[in-house]
Amino acid sequence: MSSEGEGGFHMVDVSLITSGSRRAMLRTDDGVRIEAVYEPSTASVTDTAVTGTAVVVAHGFTGSADRPAVRRAARVLTGRGAAVVTFSFRGHGGSGGRSTVGDREVLDLSAAVRWARELGHARVATLGFSMGGSVVLRHAALDREAEGRADAVAAVSAPARWYYRGTAPMRRLHWVVTRPAGRLVGRYGFGTRIDRRAWDPVPLSPVEAVPLIAPTPLLIVHGDRDAYFPLDHPRMLAGAGEAELWLERGMGHAENAADDELLARLGDWLTRG
Numbered sequence: 001m002s003s004e005g006e007g008g009f010h011m012v013d014v015s016l017i018t019s020g021s022r023r024a025m026l027r028t029d030d031g032v033r034i035e036a037v038y039e040p041s042t043a044s045v046t047d048t049a050v051t052g053t054a055v056v057v058a059h060g061f062t063g064s065a066d067r068p069a070v071r072r073a074a075r076v077l078t079g080r081g082a083a084v085v086t087f088s089f090r091g092h093g094g095s096g097g098r099s100t101v102g103d104r105e106v107l108d109l110s111a112a113v114r115w116a117r118e119l120g121h122a123r124v125a126t127l128g129f130s131m132g133g134s135v136v137l138r139h140a141a142l143d144r145e146a147e148g149r150a151d152a153v154a155a156v157s158a159p160a161r162w163y164y165r166g167t168a169p170m171r172r173l174h175w176v177v178t179r180p181a182g183r184l185v186g187r188y189g190f191g192t193r194i195d196r197r198a199w200d201p202v203p204l205s206p207v208e209a210v211p212l213i214a215p216t217p218l219l220i221v222h223g224d225r226d227a228y229f230p231l232d233h234p235r236m237l238a239g240a241g242e243a244e245l246w247l248e249r250g251m252g253h254a255e256n257a258a259d260d261e262l263l264a265r266l267g268d269w270l271t272r273g
Helices: 068-079 105-118 131-142 168-178 180-190 206-212 232-239 260-271
Strands: 022-027 033-039 054-058 083-087 124-129 152-156 218-223 244-248
Touching: 022 105, 033 068, 033 105, 054 068, 054 105, 054 131, 054 260, 068 083, 068 260, 083 105, 105 124, 105 131, 124 131, 124 260, 131 152, 131 206, 152 260, 168 180, 206 232, 218 232, 218 260, 232 244
Parallel strands: 054 083, 054 124, 124 152, 152 218, 218 244
Antiparallel strands: 022 033, 033 083
């Protein structure tokens, strides 16, 4: 799949942003407009957890920057000493383009990471959930440029390989993505505009990306009650390279299942730099 470019880049004045929250429209390298939100840390300046790290949060399929679970994640992370950039992938929320379900979304994440650096953050970590988890892995492997790279990476509930249909939720997701009627459901039922074109070429898979990430610190997190991807996925990812693995007891899938305690631990891991 591929998204057509559209729109222009909204320039932002850093001096107006660093003292508070700010929304902006970013433009990816292929010309797609991406909505993004910046929120500074709310931790006390005397808090030893404050490191100046910005965490860029990549949501799951059908999510957006304004979904409650994403906003909750931002709230917890800013309370742990991180500034946070949330954004909506192409085809989601107020962003342009159409979703390519993890392929060209790497360009969306790169734009958000570059924005975090433009705001003055020398250290930028990425945190992705489900589809966003696959994107942060692929981004860390593919974007090694100074402005676009990640300094630490955490993937939560991420798939290890493409085209997985071993669970009922994934079979339903494939119907949504690949069938005309399913894409209508995605657009009008979930607010997600999906590209009808098949991947060409098939992008690097998450498990193929992992060996290319080192020496960047990598964390794989997965729930043992994930209805989408069973535990062979995180184990395959962690075994493919240098990664820390957290298997969370009783946890389901992605940002909706990540409680405040897990988000706090993720914030501590991502900001410990």
